[in-house]
Amino acid sequence: MHAMVIDKYGEPEVFYAAELEPDAMGPEDLVIRIYATSVNPVDWKVRQGKLAPRLPSRFPAILGWDAAGIVVEVGSGVTQFNVGDPVFSRPAIHRPGTYAELTVVDQSLVARKPVNLTYLEAASIPLAGLTAWETLVEIGKIGAHHRVLVHGGGGGVGSYAVQLARAYGAEVIATASAARRDDVRKLGATQVIDYQRESFADMVHNVDLVFDTVGGSVQDQSYTVLKPGGTLVSIAKPPDPEVAKAHEVSAHWFFLEPDGKKLEALGRLFEQGKMRPAIGHVFPLGEIGAAHRLSQEGHPQGKIGIVVDADHAMTY
Ligand SMILES: NC(=O)c1ccc[n+]([C@@H]2O[C@H](COP(=O)([O-])OP(=O)(O)OC[C@H]3O[C@@H](n4cnc5c(N)ncnc54)[C@H](OP(=O)(O)O)[C@@H]3O)[C@@H](O)[C@H]2O)c1
Numbered sequence: 001m002h003a004m005v006i007d008k009y010g011e012p013e014v015f016y017a018a019e020l021e022p023d024a025m026g027p028e029d030l031v032i033r034i035y036a037t038s039v040n041p042v043d044w045k046v047r048q049g050k051l052a053p054r055l056p057s058r059f060p061a062i063l064g065w066d067a068a069g070i071v072v073e074v075g076s077g078v079t080q081f082n083v084g085d086p087v088f089s090r091p092a093i094h095r096p097g098t099y100a101e102l103t104v105v106d107q108s109l110v111a112r113k114p115v116n117l118t119y120l121e122a123a124s125i126p127l128a129g130l131t132a133w134e135t136l137v138e139i140g141k142i143g144a145h146h147r148v149l150v151h152g153g154g155g156g157v158g159s160y161a162v163q164l165a166r167a168y169g170a171e172v173i174a175t176a177s178a179a180r181r182d183d184v185r186k187l188g189a190t191q192v193i194d195y196q197r198e199s200f201a202d203m204v205h206n207v208d209l210v211f212d213t214v215g216g217s218v219q220d221q222s223y224t225v226l227k228p229g230g231t232l233v234s235i236a237k238p239p240d241p242e243v244a245k246a247h248e249v250s251a252h253w254f255f256l257e258p259d260g261k262k263l264e265a266l267g268r269l270f271e272q273g274k275m276r277p278a279i280g281h282v283f284p285l286g287e288i289g290a291a292h293r294l295s296q297e298g299h300p301q302g303k304i305g306i307v308v309d310a311d312h313a314m315t316y
Pocket of ligand 1: 040041042127128131151152153154155156157158175176177178180195213214218234235236254255256295298299300301302303
């Protein structure tokens with residue numbers, strides 16, 4: 001199969017086109033012919049070798065952990081899917097990724113593609129959308145009575161977090177750059193704070209839940225905006241339990257554990273029109289290096305979509 005691969009850690013120039021065999025299939029696995037994928041910051045962190053101590057790459061390595069496409073082969077134990085099914089997935093991060101024509105995924109990580117989304121749109125959802133779902137719905141237990149502060153509301157995860165919190169009826173305040181203010185309002189935030197010119201810590205109080213997608217001093221200052229008993233969830237920096245205790249709040253570190261059933265539930269919110277895809281940039285797979293450069297700059301407009309099969313990525 002055709003793939004964009006790396007055989008050493010480094011800058012985006014390390015990508016090259018190659019023909020490789022797909023990963024070996026187990027009985028619970030299915031093979032997805034990928035029509036589209038997307039870029040997440042974890043992709044370039046792996047490419048740079050930053051995650052090598054925890055997540056060493058086997059070279060030549062295929063990065064990318066979002067897929068939308070059709071099932072082309074199923075293992076003997078696959079009961080949930082058939083050949084020809086349109087699906088999307090956040091595959092296992094320890095297996096070869098999705099910058100390729102084919103990927104092999106355990107059926108438990110796969111969900112039916114929302115019927116009203118193109119493959120390109122669907123591929124923008126699994127990693128970022130599931131991260132928002134698991135942090136806000138499962139840890140944060142958001143509901144109609146909640147005030148939520150989403151940091152980085154215009155980013156890949158933030159764009160879905162703002163919409164998801166709104167879909168659950170919460171009041172959403174977000175931080176974003178001035179250039180993203182209008183877009184983040186349209187996603188459902190009632191107040192958007194320009195983090196480059198304004199201090200959210202001075203402007204926001206009595207929040208039930210802070211979703212920290214930024215870390216650093218942003219996390220440190222976030223404790224002051226929470227109500228006693230409130231919750232901070234970070235995907236960017238492990239919170240200090242002593243600091244959380246001193247502020248009488250609970251604080252959680254989160255690392256995504258993908259799940260096809262949860263992705264299916266998230267997909268239904270898109271089918272019901274309660275959420276919409278948030279893709280600001282599209283690149284063909286052959287230009288994956290340029291897509292990584294954009295992601296690394298840290299200010300993408302929502303998600304970065306990658307077309308793997310130009311004949312099918314924009315179809316339903
Ligand atoms: N732990 C996990 O399971 C997990 C899962 C997914 C992602 N992550 C991590 O979470 C982070 C965000 O991921 P992503 O996909 O959303 O990244 P992204 O698409 O690159 O978005 C980053 C966002 O951060 C915003 N930002 C930068 N500095 C900020 C600041 N000081 N205050 C507020 N916002 C700021 C940017 O806003 P502007 O563009 O408006 O400047 C941009 O929208 C990354 O580090 C990623 O690796 C972790």
